[in-house]
Amino acid sequence: MPDSLFTKIRKGEIPGKIIFQDELCFAIEDINPQAPIHILIIPIKEIEKVSDSTTDDVELLGHLLHTSKQIAQDYQLDNNYRLIINNGAKAGQSVFHLHIHLLGGRDLNWPPG
Numbered sequence: 001m002p003d004s005l006f007t008k009i010r011k012g013e014i015p016g017k018i019i020f021q022d023e024l025c026f027a028i029e030d031i032n033p034q035a036p037i038h039i040l041i042i043p044i045k046e047i048e049k050v051s052d053s054t055t056d057d058v059e060l061l062g063h064l065l066h067t068s069k070q071i072a073q074d075y076q077l078d079n080n081y082r083l084i085i086n087n088g089a090k091a092g093q094s095v096f097h098l099h100i101h102l103l104g105g106r107d108l109n110w111p112p113g
């Protein structure tokens, strides 16, 4: 399998602003931000989408959520932000390497559309 777009960014093969990295995941600024703060939190492991995760990934999935929380704190989002996972093309997923969107810095409407 060729590397995903996000893995290529992590490896520095294509440009992207990496704002966090640890042994399990990394985070980048979205190239087309939908809010003043729009960060993608991505596991190093290439899981295509959350529905492809298994019981082996339970700890990793928790780590992604916890990391999202820590990044929101670092960006001083004042505990007001949204986490989104698009799962599948019909749900808006366009990059098939699991990622959590972290959106904040403005009021966010509901439903998201």
Ligand code: 5GP
Binding pocket: 005, 016, 017, 028, 029, 030, 031, 032, 033, 040, 085, 086, 092, 093, 094, 095, 096
């Ligand atoms: P999805 O639609 O799969 O939930 O989210 C994919 C996200 O990746 C989109 O918000 C899109 O703007 C972002 N994206 C697509 N290509 C690139 C890129 O080359 N660099 C960065 N930083 N973000 C990208």
